[in-house]
Amino acid sequence: MTDLVQFSIILIFVGFLFWLANRYIPMDRRIRQILNILAVIALVLWLGNLFGSFESIHIGY
Numbered sequence: 001m002t003d004l005v006q007f008s009i010i011l012i013f014v015g016f017l018f019w020l021a022n023r024y025i026p027m028d029r030r031i032r033q034i035l036n037i038l039a040v041i042a043l044v045l046w047l048g049n050l051f052g053s054f055e056s057i058h059i060g061y
Contacts, residue, residue, distance in 0.1 A: 007050075014039075014043070018036070018039055021035070022036070
């Protein structure tokens with residue numbers, strides 16, 4: 001399986017899980033917003049790490 005296909009499958013799967021959580025888990029609107037913001041931040045950090053954007057940053061080394 002190529003990296004691009006694997007990457008796309010992971011994004012679709014994670015997006016589907018968050019859609020399910022937003023749709024079917026009853027929670028306050030503010031908590032839902034915070035979780036969605038955290039999910040976007042985690043996704044951006046994951047993508048940055050995947051594409052090597054954080055190679056020059058050494059946290060905890």
